Amino acid sequence: xxxxxxxxxxxxxxxxxxxxxxxxxxxxxxxxxxxxxxxxxxxxxxxxxxxxxxxxxxxxxxxxxxxxxxxxxxxxxxxxxxxxxxxxxxxxxxxxxxxxxxxxxxxxxxxxxxxxxxxxxxxxxxxxxxxxxxxxxxxxxxxxxxxxxxxxxxxxxxxxxxxxxxxxxxxxxxxxxxxxxxxxxxxxxxxxxxxxxxxxxxxxxxxxxxxxxxxxxxxxxxxxxxxxxxxxxxxxxxxxxxxxxxxxxxxxxxxxxxxxxxxxxxxxxxxxxxxxxxxxxxxxxxxxxxxxxxxxxxxxxxxxxxxxxxxxxxxxxxxxxxxxxxxxxxxxxxxxxxxxxxxxxxxxxxxxxxxxxxxxxxxxxxxxxxxxxxxxxxxxxxxxxxxxxxxxxxxxxxxxxxxxxxxxxxxxxxxxxxxxxxxxxxxxxxxxxxxxxxxxxxxxxxxxxxxxxxxxxxxxxxxxxxxxxxxxxxxxxxxxxxxxxxxxxxxxxxxxxxxxxxxxxxxxxxxxxxxxxxxxxxxxxxxxxxxxxxxxxxxxxxxxxxxxxxxxxxxxxxxxxxxxxxxxxxx
Amino acid sequence: xxxxxxxxxxxxxxxxxxxxxxxxxxxxxxxxxxxxxxxxxxxxxxxxxxxxxxxxxxxxxxxxxxxxxxxxxxxxxxxxxxxxxxxxxxxxxxxxxxxxxxxxxxxxxx
Numbered sequence: 113x114x115x116x117x118x119x120x121x122x123x124x125x126x127x128x129x130x131x132x133x134x135x136x137x138x139x140x141x142x143x144x145x146x147x148x149x150x151x152x153x154x155x156x157x158x159x160x161x162x163x164x165x166x167x168x169x170x171x172x173x174x175x176x177x178x179x180x181x182x183x184x185x186x187x188x189x190x191x192x193x194x195x196x197x198x199x200x201x202x203x204x205x206x207x208x209x210x211x212x213x214x215x216x217x218x219x220x221x222x223x224x225x226x227x228x229x230x231x232x233x234x235x236x237x238x239x240x241x242x243x244x245x246x247x248x249x250x251x252x253x254x255x256x257x258x259x260x261x262x263x264x265x266x267x268x269x270x271x272x273x274x275x276x277x278x279x280x281x282x283x284x285x286x287x288x289x290x291x292x293x294x295x296x297x298x299x300x301x302x303x304x305x306x307x308x309x310x311x312x313x314x315x316x317x318x319x320x321x322x323x324x325x326x327x328x329x330x331x332x333x334x335x336x337x338x339x340x341x342x343x344x345x346x347x348x349x350x351x352x353x354x355x356x357x358x359x360x361x362x363x364x365x366x367x368x369x370x371x372x373x374x375x376x377x378x379x380x381x382x383x384x385x386x387x388x389x390x391x392x393x394x395x396x397x398x399x400x401x402x403x404x405x406x407x408x409x410x411x412x413x414x415x416x417x418x419x420x421x422x423x424x425x426x427x428x429x430x431x432x433x434x435x436x437x438x439x440x441x442x443x444x445x446x447x448x449x450x451x452x453x454x455x456x457x458x459x460x461x462x463x464x465x466x467x468x469x470x471x472x473x474x475x476x477x478x479x480x481x482x483x484x485x486x487x488x489x490x491x492x493x494x495x496x497x498x499x500x501x502x503x504x505x506x507x508x509x510x511x512x513x514x515x516x517x518x519x520x521x522x523x524x525x526x527x528x529x530x531x532x533x534x535x536x537x538x539x540x541x542x543x544x545x546x547x548x549x550x551x552x553x554x555x556x557x558x559x560x561x562x563x564x565x566x567x568x569x570x571x572x573x574x575x576x577x578x579x580x581x582x583x584x585x586x587x588x589x590x591x592x593x594x595x596x597x598x599x600x601x602x603x604x605x606x607x608x609x610x611x612x613x614x615x616x617x618x619x620x621x622x623x624x625x626x627x628x629x630x631x632x633x634x635x636x637x638x639x640x641x642x643x644x645x646x647x648x649x650x651x652x653x654x655x656x657x658x659x660x661x662x663x664x665x666x667x668x669x670x671x672x673x674x675x676x677x678x679x680x681x682x683x
Numbered sequence: 684x685x686x687x688x689x690x691x692x693x694x695x696x697x698x699x700x701x702x703x704x705x706x707x708x709x710x711x712x713x714x715x716x717x718x719x720x721x722x723x724x725x726x727x728x729x730x731x732x733x734x735x736x737x738x739x740x741x742x743x744x745x746x747x748x749x750x751x752x753x754x755x756x757x758x759x760x761x762x763x764x765x766x767x768x769x770x771x772x773x774x775x776x777x778x779x780x781x782x783x784x785x786x787x788x789x790x791x792x793x
Contacts, residue, residue, distance in 0.1 A: 206735075212739045217731065221732055
């Protein structure tokens with residue numbers, strides 16, 4: 113695979129960098145932007161990365177409108193925060209009614225505007241403004257977006273097309289759409305944004321990945337989904353390819369082999385596109401000078417002599433604590449790719465070997481569980497398949513409707529609501545409740561789906577809990593019991609899983625805050641894949657290991673030292 | 684013909700499919716109103732989340748809300764008078780107000 117050289121690529125007006133959190137989208141977008149400015153191009157860089165350290169990199173305050181970077185003349189940077197935009201949107205809707213409606217009514221409105229749709233709407237809203245802005249189109253040679261993580265990006269991009277059908281087909285006040293007041297007047301902007309994205313002459317999609325199986329699969333998935341949306345002009349950047357492996361150093365050989373295997377076994381979809389690599393760097397991309405070197409220089413900066421990290425807690429300490437404190441429901445939570453499934457499996461096996469009866473559940477569509485080994489140990493394993501549970505839920509509703517002798521034409525009405533984006537969340541939530549119910553007799557270990565999704569479930573849990581109290585609808589035992597159980601620290605533990613790197617730690621920190629807001633207990637953290645616990649002699653890996661220490665320290669702080677470190681392993 | 688208006692609390696969707704379980708009451712009212720609509724009779728149904736302004740500008744509803752809070756919703760107005768508080772009108776009530784026999788709609792109960 114050729115090393116990335118931006119001068120050799122036919123660049124379009126708009127460039128979108130997409131990929132899982134932590135693959136280096138922001139760094140690469142930033143390096144591309146600076147590289148282009150150095151070739152006398154005028155560049156607008158729009159960042160939606162919540163972990164972005166762009167303010168530190170450029171040593172300048174950034175905002176949502178655009179800041180000219182004094183150290184890099186010709187570069188303008190915009191920093192967007194979809195969460196904040198959602199909060200602002202929510203407030204703009206509610207503010208006029210404060211004092212005019214009773215407090216309980218205001219809270220009811222706030223709750224309904226805190227759903228997943230609101231953040232997505234707010235994000236896409238900001239996003240589409242930049243894609244359709246004529247003045248910016250003329251002022252800049254290229255406009256670069258380092259978008260939020262893949263799933264989110266996909267939803268954002270999918271929304272308008274989903275919505276335009278939704279709006280057209282909708283025969284009644286359709287669910288989640290009502291919340292964007294004035295949606296119709298924005299429809300033109302959304303449509304134009306989508307049209308621009310699907311125009312190969314104007315838009316190039318840059319899939320960013322790491323040379324690892326799971327991020328490459330994720331990239332392939334995004335790629336396919338975006339192709340289906342008509343975005344076909346794509347290319348792939350594989351970031352962090354180890355250039356030199358020292359034959360006497362096991363770790364670097366294993367890592368190189370694993371990377372090379374992953375690259376050779378790359379999903380077919382990705383092979384249709386040009387692919388470039390960016391070498392693993394031994395330095396942090398913490399300032400403009402380092403950013404400039406990222407895509408050009410390969411030389412090694414020697415650091416301090418390396419020593420593996422000692423002390424601290426390990427996974428055994430965590431398992432032992434969960435066992436002695438008699439936890440019944442255990443979640444491993446974190447963004448995709450941090451190793452939640454593997455860790456859930458190891459925790460389940462650890463508890464099992466201490467004599468506990470364990471049920472392991474996975475929601476991971478990529479499913480890394482090694483069923484054979486786990487079931488041989490006597491652990492029961494179950495799976496939540498989103499599309500399956502969705503279909504099951506729909507059928508349940510249809511059956512109920514038929515039981516009530518609903519006519520065919522009324523059925524159409526029901527089907528309309530079943531198409532709403534909420535339905536999937538509900539369906540997964542129900543499946544989830546049924547499994548937690550099993551903790552009556554067993555310890556349930558669940559590896560939840562990626563963060564955004566997980567939070568939806570928890571948010572959902574909360575608002576449905578209220579809803580359950582309010583309505584006299586039927587309440588299944590599993591759903592009604594779920595939230596109090598999740599909130600009971602004697603019964604439930606949420607293990608936050610992260611990696612010793614900037615973006616994963618930042619994402620995990622947000623997850624922790626959200627858990628606390630939802631009243632869910634969290635004691636333990638796991639920092640997975642620590643190179644700093646290995647005895648590598650490879651200077652590149654040693655440099656990377658050294659950069660982990662700050663992040664491990666940060667996690668120790670966040671967890672009150674309840675952090676289990678897990679060594680990098682060749683899986 | 685009487686004017687019927689229903690003021691809902693903030694809800695995700697009018698059939699209540701977005702709850703943890705299907706709420707038969709929401710289900711019933713959605714289907715009955717849809718049937719009326721097909722027969723050319725429009726019963727206005729407002730969602731607090733989407734049309735909060737109406738809950739302020741309609742003095743009857745606003746006074747009612749100030750007194751009862753969100754738990755007082757849904758509330759039904761017939762010819763601008765509060766007829767049903769804290770729940771939905773029955774199918775019989777709707778038949779009476781609209782003069783349309785809704786009893787040929789299958790009963791929806793659980």
